Amino acid sequence: MNIAALATYIPPARVSIDQVIAHRGGNPAEARTFGQLFGLRQASTLANEESAEGCFQALLQQLAASLDDGEQIDAVILIQGLPAGSWRQSVNLAALRQQSNVIAADAPLLYLNQQNCATVFWGLRLAERLLAGGKHRCIALLVGDTLADFDLAERYVPGCTMIGDAFAAALLKPGGGQRQVSGIQCFYHPGFWQGLDGSREDIKRFYQSHNDLVAHALATYPQDLRKRAWLLPHNINRLSWQTWLRHPDNHHQAVATDLISDCGHCFSADPLLLLERYAPQDTGRPALLLSVGLGGWVGCAAVTSDASPEPVHAQ
Amino acid sequence: MTLCLDPADIVFQSFHHTETPQPEWETEIPHWRSYVQHFFAANGQALSPQDERVPAWINSPERAAFCDMIAVLLPRLAEVIEPARVKTVLMAHWTPDLHMGTSVVNAAIHQMGLSACLAMAISDRGPDAALFALDGLNDCLAGKDEDGLLLIAEQKTLMYASPLMEALQPQNNACVCLVNKQQRGLRYRGFKRASLAQWSAGWLSQAIEQLGLAKGRVTLIGPTRLLEVAPADAHAFAINPHLVCAAPFVALRTLWEPQRDYLLISENDNGISVCGLAAAEGPR
Numbered sequence: 001m002n003i004a005a006l007a008t009y010i011p012p013a014r015v016s017i018d019q020v021i022a023h024r025g026g027n028p029a030e031a032r033t034f035g036q037l038f039g040l041r042q043a044s045t046l047a048n049e050e051s052a053e054g055c056f057q058a059l060l061q062q063l064a065a066s067l068d069d070g071e072q073i074d075a076v077i078l079i080q081g082l083p084a085g086s087w088r089q090s091v092n093l094a095a096l097r098q099q100s101n102v103i104a105a106d107a108p109l110l111y112l113n114q115q116n117c118a119t120v121f122w123g124l125r126l127a128e129r130l131l132a133g134g135k136h137r138c139i140a141l142l143v144g145d146t147l148a149d150f151d152l153a154e155r156y157v158p159g160c161t162m163i164g165d166a167f168a169a170a171l172l173k174p175g176g177g178q179r180q181v182s183g184i185q186c187f188y189h190p191g192f193w194q195g196l197d198g199s200r201e202d203i204k205r206f207y208q209s210h211n212d213l214v215a216h217a218l219a220t221y222p223q224d225l226r227k228r229a230w231l232l233p234h235n236i237n238r239l240s241w242q243t244w245l246r247h248p249d250n251h252h253q254a255v256a257t258d259l260i261s262d263c264g265h266c267f268s269a270d271p272l273l274l275l276e277r278y279a280p281q282d283t284g285r286p287a288l289l290l291s292v293g294l295g296g297w298v299g300c301a302a303v304t305s306d307a308s309p310e311p312v313h314a315q
Numbered sequence: 316m317t318l319c320l321d322p323a324d325i326v327f328q329s330f331h332h333t334e335t336p337q338p339e340w341e342t343e344i345p346h347w348r349s350y351v352q353h354f355f356a357a358n359g360q361a362l363s364p365q366d367e368r369v370p371a372w373i374n375s376p377e378r379a380a381f382c383d384m385i386a387v388l389l390p391r392l393a394e395v396i397e398p399a400r401v402k403t404v405l406m407a408h409w410t411p412d413l414h415m416g417t418s419v420v421n422a423a424i425h426q427m428g429l430s431a432c433l434a435m436a437i438s439d440r441g442p443d444a445a446l447f448a449l450d451g452l453n454d455c456l457a458g459k460d461e462d463g464l465l466l467i468a469e470q471k472t473l474m475y476a477s478p479l480m481e482a483l484q485p486q487n488n489a490c491v492c493l494v495n496k497q498q499r500g501l502r503y504r505g506f507k508r509a510s511l512a513q514w515s516a517g518w519l520s521q522a523i524e525q526l527g528l529a530k531g532r533v534t535l536i537g538p539t540r541l542l543e544v545a546p547a548d549a550h551a552f553a554i555n556p557h558l559v560c561a562a563p564f565v566a567l568r569t570l571w572e573p574q575r576d577y578l579l580i581s582e583n584d585n586g587i588s589v590c591g592l593a594a595a596e597g598p599r
Contacts, residue, residue, distance in 0.1 A: 083416055084350050085357030115416065149353055154346070190425040190432075193382070196416025295418055 001128045002177035003170045003303070004138075005066035007059045008276045010166040010263050011050060014042040015152055020162060023152040034162075039238025039257070043155050043164035043264035046148040051088040052080075052167065056142045057096060059169035063140065064102040066171065072104040073171070075136045079123040079143040081268035081293070082163075083115040083196060086149035091142070103140070115195070117234050117267045118186075118291040121299020125184045127172045139172040145267045155264070160207065161237050164264030168272035176306050178281045183302040185220050189213065192296030206294060210236075211244050213292050217300045225286055225302065227252065232274035234267075234291040235260040254285075280305035316460060318453045320492060320592060321500025322571035325564050326391040327490035333383035336374045344369055350415075351474040366476040379487035380413040381406075381468035382422040388491045389426055395493055396464070398428050403455045403463040406436040407444035407560050410469045410485050423466055441583025445490075445560040446590045450506035452494050465492040467561040483556065490561035501577065504528060504591035514587050516544050519578075526591030528576040536566045537580025541587060550575075567592075 017040060021031040035041045046055075056078075067073075078091055093109035112123050120143050130136045144167030147155055155163045172181075192209070194202040214233075218226055231253055233241065238260050244250055256274045259266075266273060271289035280286055280303055290300040347369045355362040389396075404420045412419065420434035433455060437444045445467045452463040468489040473480060494503070504526040509518050523533055535542055535551040542551045552570055554562035563579035571577075577592040 084353060086353035087356040090357040149356070150349055151345075154349070188421065190418070190421035190429075193418045193421035193425055194416075195418060197414045198417075295416070296421070 001131055001181045002173055002175055003179035003181060003275075004173045004177060005063045005171040006168065006179065006272065006276050007062040008166065008168040008269070008273050009055050009059060010044045010164075010266070010273065011046050013045050013047050014263075015045050015155070016042050017162060020152045020156045024156050037239055038161070039260050040162040040264055041261050043162050044166055044262075044266065046088060046146050046165050050148075052144060052146050053091045053096065055144065055167040056091060056169060057099065059142070059167060060096065060100055060102070060140065063169055063171050064100075067102055067138070071138060073100075073102055073107060073138050073140045074104050075108050075110065075127075075130055075139045076103060077110045077112065077123050077127055077139060077141050079120050079141065079268050080111075080113045080145050081115065081117045081119045082145040082147065083113075084150070086146075088149050089146050114293070114297060116293025116295050116297045117265070117270065118293035118297040118299040120268045120271065120291065121184060121186050121289075121301060124172075124181060124301055125186055128181070128184060131172065131174045137173060141170045141172055143168045143170075143272055144269045161265040164266045166263055166266035166269045166273055168269045168276075170272060178305045178307070179275070179279065180304050180306065181301050182304070183221060183300075185217060185300045187217060187298040189296030189298070192294070195295035203294070206296070210240055210292060211247065213296070213298050214244060214290065215249070217290060217292075217298045218288065220300070221288065221302060226288070229254070229286040229288045229302070230278045230283055231255045231288050231290060232271050232278055233289075234270040235263070235265045236292070237265070275303060281307060316496045317498070318456055318503040319495050319498055319500045320449075320503060321495065322568050324392065324395055324493040324495070324500065325490065325568040326388045327488065327561055327565045327568065328384070328388060329486050329488040329558075330379045330384050330387075331487065332377050333379045336376070336378065340373050341370075344373060347373070347474060355475070362475055367474070368476060369474050372472055372474045375472045377487060378413055378472055379470045380417070381408065381419045381470065381489065382414065382417050384468050384487065384489035385419060385423055385466050385491060386426060388489055389423060392491055392493050393427075396427055397462065400462040401427070401429050401464055402432050402461050403452060404429070404432050404434040404466065405448040405451055405455075405463070406434075406466040406468070407448040408436070408438060408468050409440065409442055409444055409559050410471070410480065411473065412468070413470050413472055419466060419468065423464065442556075442559050442562070443581035443583045443588035445564060446506060446579055446581050446588045449494070449503070449590055453503055453506075456494070456496060460496050462493060462495045462497070465494060467491070467564065469559040469561065483559065485559050486557045488558050488561055490564050492564055498595070500595065501592035502595065504593050507589050508586055509589070510586045514541065514544060516546060519544060522589055523578060523591070526578070528578060528591050528593055532574060532594070533576040533578055534570065535578050535580060536563050536570070538582065541580055541582065
């Protein structure tokens, strides 16, 4: 399976960590400490007139330019990860299909939301299965969440992250190419079943397991691939990745963390936002996409360019 | 191999509460108010202030969470559950869980020490969700020598006024069924749907025949008003509607007698669902 086209949108508007923490009743000192420790200084947000559906509509138009004459999108998979619904978060896929002249009228419209940021990997796996079935040739994967309808305080997860809004759309086709996706892994660790509802202790135990969950997921790839690859992970916070890099096994791993301070943790979209900026055909290196979701959901996938050697098969 | 359900492998309980409100929870009222208002907006509806029940939801003395109720029931099946044989766990409910953000199926998988499970919930369907899930287990286990778990739970405390739930008066309750491929108990014979207009003595008689149940010894288990079409001499038992999705399974566990076949009947917005279960032995 190849990502034949990829378009992303990080809204230009930002809210600062000071504003967000002030809405939670915190003071500037708390904001400063959080910003310095976790590397999260601002979060991207939809402007008043923007919505998830509008963003996906614009991204689909960009993708349409890459379609061959007469080629149509024959399935749409929408991926969201935030558990709370709202007016601008909700996406009417039937309306999107009707407005678009590139989505087949009979294209199935599928929605996945496992209420955590790793849901995108379940979407990639679903697309891979649909394409392997032979009935579908061109699938649009729409990925992204917004918290813009809620109070700013909801963007802040103390001791962990700040949530931003961003969106990505990918056209998935069978075969190889510049962004060949392989080794898609979807893990769940049922011991973290408490998820968002966990006690402070449960959530602390989950955070403390972050490195182990990442190691478990990445162990499915050959060592040489791991060494060469850019790791494109969820923007949970900079400290998590600094801690992870300190481990002797990870010292030499290249990890893309530059979006963390720019837009925050854009939930399900993070790995795809990074893939556009660290495309294997540009970096000359494979990419490993990875998200670790609260509740013990972990997903990862390798993306390689035809120009680089062998596609990856998970062990 | 046929999917089987031994009525002895059904456990159930009603609960008054599983947790006691704590004073500090009141600080979360604005968060949940915002959540429920946006939840309505996302579905194209407005929630009026008089229909919002967040403080009552937070402070209710009858708070019962699905995972806590299921956790009480699972040990009662520990003797019959063989962890290595269970790789499918389906959850069925109609009322929303009290806790948002927990995974009830993962809690069960963790508690019972299962691994590599396919697990999911059937939600927002109606009171027939557990019959639908039983049929789903039959599909998931087709061609496999494995067992499966059916988890069912309902609870009464909502963040908003709901005329539907006020009419239904759901009880806090849960039910767990172990289904097996070891030919123990009743044989699963299939799932059928009827529209409300189709529902009649004729349809019922045909369904019993098509599901391979013996007319002379079938017991009907369903909502009172749906049983009205059954012949006067039929063996029919009304379910307790306040148990919602678990109701037919609770009735089956309570009423079961050897040598009888069972037709479990339930409904949702669009019609009526039935599942057939046949006695293990006896002439067909």
